[in-house]
Amino acid sequence: EVQLVESGGGLVQAGGSLRLSCAASGFSFDYYNMAWFRQAPGKEREGVSCISKSDGIYYADSAKGRFTISSDNAKKTVYLQMNNLKPEDTAVYYCAAAPDYGLGFIPADFKTWGQGTQVTVSS
Helix, strand or coil, X not given: CCEEEEECCEEEECXXXXXXXXXXXXXXXXXXXXXXXXXXXXXXXXXXXXXXXXXXXXXXXXXXXXXXXXXXXXXXXXXXXXXXXXXXXXXXXXEEEEECCCCCCCHHHCCEECCCEEEEEEC
């Protein structure tokens, strides 16, 4: 069974940090691109960061300089370290997986999703 399980969300004050984790199972982690998306109330889901096996690491402009994505292939886990959090980072954060087609980060390719973890940043 293909499964992504996120953890690490919570309530933090502005300027604080959180580390999200996503444990993957049921597919060949080494050949999949792993990404973090988020969806704030009333807004569309947006890509935050991605590790593409063929094309490197992608960050949305809002995440550059503050968020760091990493993965541990042995543990089949991807992480998102979020520093200097802002109230506008408040959202449900989702982990997602997609086969690597060699074309980099294409959000529409991501069909496997976790259940999401809530991140709330207070001002």
